Amino acid sequence: MARVLLGVSGGIAAYKAPELARLLRKAGHVVDVVPTEAATRLVSPAALAAVTGRAVRSSMWDGLESGTMDHIALAAEADAVVVAPATADLLARAAAGRASDLLSACLLVARAPVLLAPAMNTRMWEHPFTQRNVATLSALPNVRWVGPESGELACGWEGLGRMSEPATIAAAVERLWKRDLAGRRLLVTAGPTHEPLDPVRFLGNRSSGRMGQALAEAAARRGARVTLLRGPTALPAPAAGVELVPFETALELRLELRSRWKKCDALLMTAAVADYRPRSFSTDKLKRGAEDAALALAPNPDLLAELGRLRGSGRTPLLVGFCVETRNLAAAAKAKLAAKRCDWIVANLAREALGLETTKVEVHRAKGRPLGPFAGTKSAVADALLDALAPLLRRPA
């Protein structure tokens, strides 16, 4: 049994809040609901009180006369805070650290895990301000996400922005405290490689490293010992519990992998490794010439394929590759699965993932039917992938 504070902000999906509250209570939790003023226009506080069996508070001023400081006590004593739906405005208030209403004040007080279930129009979700707020909130160690998902929206649009179903959110709440990867060792690679041409130039790619970092952080939260081999990125340091080892080139990454891969239970290879590097490195800055210029390139080794070969018929570690394609996703993923002899290829489309806070992936497996699609913030997708991986990481007794 846990104390769950359920925040409800003013989106149409608020009508699903009583069902979510009912599921949380059925799971044995004590549920305190804090709807915003706007949410109370969409869902009745009486319904919320009836399904939780507890008083519903939406204003900072409730209870003040009786001398209680509800916003501090409610949030400080909660074992988890869930906000469903989390509207664009709620995310903006939370990211700005506002305390202008009871729910946003609770979010400032809470140190327990905070699970956000966004719901809004696609345009609002994709707006750079909302994406910036999502990034700001994602940097907090206790913030997790569920959704948003793609589908029909209340405003009549079709696209990303639909709140996850109450059952999905309730399952994500149970996962907040889960330590199902305790004792497991995970090696995660992330980000691009930089292949130097001269002291000031390199060949690189647009990988942000976000998916790999989200996986590393989610695995650490779930109890795994995680090493993150990370190429050059603009990301902040990963959350506590993740060992960070930087690399720059494919050959440097190869050395790190060689010394570590055998000791891990799974390798999650999200790094975007350059297939070629400049054949030579000029110690002096290259100068402009009058003629067209050509670059001589040497092939880099396929690091994942090398490990697939080295592992041979062995079963550990589990090898998970990632690919970003512009088309023919399933066919490319299946070809890579065979060529690299890995267990999974997690595939996404460049336009749905590259440089974004969200992604949509499908998992192609050496054994079994494809899984997914899994969609949402990269942290929500990371947890969905780890849910599917966790049973495979259980060591035989």
Ligand code: CTP
């Ligand atoms: N990979 C690797 N070494 C390389 C290239 C890729 O280990 N030299 C890994 C990536 O980390 C990823 C997977 O292989 O997990 C698929 O990467 P991708 O770039 O899609 O594969 P490529 O074999 O390079 O295919 P493509 O020709 O589409 O670039």
